[in-house]
Amino acid sequence: xxxxxxxNNEVTTTAVIKELIAMNKQFIRIxxxxxxxxxxxxxxxxxxxxxxxxxxxxxxxxxxxxxxxxFNRMRYQxxxxxxxxxxxxxxxxxxxxxxxxxxxxxxxxxxxxxxxxLVLEKxxxxxxxxxxxxxxxxxxxxxxxxxxxKPISGTPIIDDIKEQHNGIMYTSVIEQKSESDFxxxxxQDKIEKDFEIxxxxxxxxxxxxxxxxxxxxxxxxxxxxxxSEIPNRNVPYKLPAEVEHKIDxxxxxxxxxxxxxxxxxxxxxxxxxxxxxxxQFLGMSNACNYGxxxxxxxxx
Amino acid sequence: MFDLxxxxxxxxxxxxxxxxxxxxxFNLYSDIFITKGYNRILISDLGRNSSKLYPLELxxxxxxxxxTSIDRVLENYEPESKIIVxxxxxxxxxxxxxxxxxxxxxxxxxPLSYEYQDYQPISNLFIEVEKLTISETLIQxxxxxGIKHLAVFCRSAASLQELISFDNAFENTPLExxxxxxxxxxxxxxxxxxxxxxxxxxxxxxxxxxCQEIPLLSNTESRFTLDFTKDTLAIxxxxxxxxxxxxxxxPKVLEAINHNSCxxxxxxxxxxxxxxxxxALPQSFGNIHExxxxxxxxxxxxxxxxxxxxxxIMVCKDCEFRxxxxxxxxxxxxxxxxxxxYDISKPLKCGYDPYSNEWSDWSLNPLKQQAIxxxxxxxxxxxx
Ligand code: SF4
Numbered sequence: 001x002x003x004x005x006x007x008n009n010e011v012t013t014t015a016v017i018k019e020l021i022a023m024n025k026q027f028i029r030i031x032x033x034x035x036x037x038x039x040x041x042x043x044x045x046x047x048x049x050x051x052x053x054x055x056x057x058x059x060x061x062x063x064x065x066x067x068x069x070x071f072n073r074m075r076y077q078x079x080x081x082x083x084x085x086x087x088x089x090x091x092x093x094x095x096x097x098x099x100x101x102x103x104x105x106x107x108x109x110x111x112x113x114x115x116x117x118l119v120l121e122k123x124x125x126x127x128x129x130x131x132x133x134x135x136x137x138x139x140x141x142x143x144x145x146x147x148x149x150k151p152i153s154g155t156p157i158i159d160d161i162k163e164q165h166n167g168i169m170y171t172s173v174i175e176q177k178s179e180s181d182f183x184x185x186x187x188q189d190k191i192e193k194d195f196e197i198x199x200x201x202x203x204x205x206x207x208x209x210x211x212x213x214x215x216x217x218x219x220x221x222x223x224x225x226x227x228s229e230i231p232n233r234n235v236p237y238k239l240p241a242e243v244e245h246k247i248d249x250x251x252x253x254x255x256x257x258x259x260x261x262x263x264x265x266x267x268x269x270x271x272x273x274x275x276x277x278x279x280q281f282l283g284m285s286n287a288c289n290y291g292x293x294x295x296x297x298x299x300x
Numbered sequence: 301m302f303d304l305x306x307x308x309x310x311x312x313x314x315x316x317x318x319x320x321x322x323x324x325x326f327n328l329y330s331d332i333f334i335t336k337g338y339n340r341i342l343i344s345d346l347g348r349n350s351s352k353l354y355p356l357e358l359x360x361x362x363x364x365x366x367x368t369s370i371d372r373v374l375e376n377y378e379p380e381s382k383i384i385v386x387x388x389x390x391x392x393x394x395x396x397x398x399x400x401x402x403x404x405x406x407x408x409x410x411p412l413s414y415e416y417q418d419y420q421p422i423s424n425l426f427i428e429v430e431k432l433t434i435s436e437t438l439i440q441x442x443x444x445x446g447i448k449h450l451a452v453f454c455r456s457a458a459s460l461q462e463l464i465s466f467d468n469a470f471e472n473t474p475l476e477x478x479x480x481x482x483x484x485x486x487x488x489x490x491x492x493x494x495x496x497x498x499x500x501x502x503x504x505x506x507x508x509x510x511c512q513e514i515p516l517l518s519n520t521e522s523r524f525t526l527d528f529t530k531d532t533l534a535i536x537x538x539x540x541x542x543x544x545x546x547x548x549x550x551p552k553v554l555e556a557i558n559h560n561s562c563x564x565x566x567x568x569x570x571x572x573x574x575x576x577x578x579x580a581l582p583q584s585f586g587n588i589h590e591x592x593x594x595x596x597x598x599x600x601x602x603x604x605x606x607x608x609x610x611x612x613i614m615v616c617k618d619c620e621f622r623x624x625x626x627x628x629x630x631x632x633x634x635x636x637x638x639x640x641x642y643d644i645s646k647p648l649k650c651g652y653d654p655y656s657n658e659w660s661d662w663s664l665n666p667l668k669q670q671a672i673x674x675x676x677x678x679x680x681x682x683x684x
Binding site for chain 2: 018019021022210212231233234235236237238239240286287288289290291294
C-alpha cells in the first residue's frame, strides 16, 4: 500500500492518483487536516485518524508531496509525568516517521525544504556552474544593472503583510543603489541568458524542458520580431551528460530523489540556480509529453 | 504571401564551399507538427494551440533546412527564388516556429514524443434512451470504468424532475460531466432552469429540440449552456465535419496520430440497449440487458476501430487537416473496406476535397447520393 502525504486538492497529487488507480495500486492519501493516533493491534503498530486507518508495516512506499503527517499528543496533569510522556511520545513519533522514510519513497518530510544557501555551496562542490553570489547588508559591492536580489527563504510569499494582503517577492535586478543598510540579503550576478531550463529529477532520471521566452533575445537565439502576448515555448531538452551527472551527485548529497532544478543557459554554460523539491511540474510535463505523473505512479 | 505554389527554381550550379563564413542553421521547435496534404501543408503549433495552412513548397524547404545549413540551402536557388526562400525563413522566425544557431543545430533540443497516453480505459459514453432514466447496473459500470463524460440523447421530452434525478444518480461516481439532448416540453420554464442549476452538479450542456418558443437565453453565469432548436433531431444528426470544430491541442492531435479520433476509448448504447462503438453504428457487440460494459470490453472486439488512424482512411489520408479533424465511422461514403472488412471510407458528412482544396455542401455532392440514400437522410439534411 502506498502512503501519500499531501495537501487537500493539490492538483499534482490528484493526477498521480488517477494513474495509480489505472495501475491498480492501493494507496492512502493523507490530508492536511488529519491527525493520527499511534496504537497497536496484535503487536503491530496501527495509525488511525478520523478518515484513515492502516498498519505501519502495510506501507510499501511513501510519496511525500506537501504538508506533513501529524500526530496527537497526550497531555498529563502531573507536570513531571507530562514532561516524561512528552519524551516517550517524541521517540514513538520519531520511530514512526523514520520507519516511513526508510521505505521506498519519493522525497521525505524531513528534508524536502532545502536551504538555498547550502544547496548553492553543494552545487559548486559537485562542479556545477553557479552565478557568483554574496550576502550583504548594504549595496557597496552591488554593480547596478548587473546584480539581482533574491529571497533567501524557500517560499517567496509573505502572508498578511498588510491587512487582507499577502506579499510576494520576486527576483529583481538592482537598478539603483540604496544608501541605507538593510537586513542581510542575497545578491547574485545577473547572467545574460539564451533561455532557461527546468529539469525534473526522479530517481536518477532527468527530464528537462527548455523554456523559451521572447525576452531571451541573444545572439544564438534569433526570434526576430515578437509579440508580448505570445506565451513561452516549453520544449523537450537534453542537458549534456556531464551536467546530468553533476545533478545526480547534487541530489545525492542533499538526500533528495525527486525535485525540479532551474538552470540558465548562457552560451556554452549551464548555470544552476535552485532546487525545488515540491514544486509543480505538470505544466512542463504536459508541454513535453513526458507523462511524469505516470512515472511517479510507476515508481511508487 | 503564400498563394503562389512552386515558385522556387533550383539553381543547377556546383555548390561552392562556404566554410570560411560561419554557417547558420535553422532549428524547428519540436512542438511544431506538420501534416502534409496533397496540395498544401498544415503547420500545427502544439505549444500554442493553433494551426495554419501553407503551400507544399514550404514543406520541402523545412525538410531541407533539417539536413542542410541555411547558407547552403540559399546557394541552391536562383536569385529570384533566393528572395522567396529568405522570406519563408523570416516568416518561420516571425511565427516563432524555430530559431537560428551558428555552426551547428542545437542538438540538445530533443524530439517530442508523439506517444498518446491516457490512463482512462474509456473516455466517453454516448447513450440513446427513450426516457431519461438509467439502470443501477449501468451506473455501476460507469463507475467501474471510471468514465468521466456522458452524452445522452433522449427521444422524448425530459421533465425537470427527470433531469435532476438523472444528474443526481451519479453521486459518488467519477463521472464529471454530462450533456443531454432532449425533446422540449413547455413545462420547462425559466424557473425550472434556475432550480436545475441549483440541484444538478454534472450537466454542462443541455440541448432541446422541437422547441417552438425559447424560454430563456443561455447566460454565462450558469453552470451549463443551453441550446434550443425548432427542428426535430435524431441521433444521425451527428458526424458533421466542419473547420469550425477543428481544434489544435496536443492531446487531441496525439490521439489522432495514434488512434481513431472518433471512436478511440468511446462506447455507445443505442435505444434498444445494443452496445456499440457509437449508437449510430450498425454493429452491436452485446446488449446491456444481458451483458455489462466491462464484459463487452473484455471480449476485445469493440476496440476494432480504435487504432484506425486517418492514414488508413481513403481521401483523409491525403488531407492536410487529418490530424486536427474529427472522424466519423458511423456515416461514411461506404466506398472502401480494408482486408479485415473494416470501413475505411471517408466520412460522409465532410464537404472537403483535399485534391481541389475546396469545401462544398456534402449533402449536395452527386457522388455521395448513394450513401446518403443508404442512411435514409433526407436530401436537404446537410443544409445549414
Ligand atoms: S477529408 Fe474531410 S474528414 Fe477527411 S481529414 Fe479532411 S477534412 Fe477531415
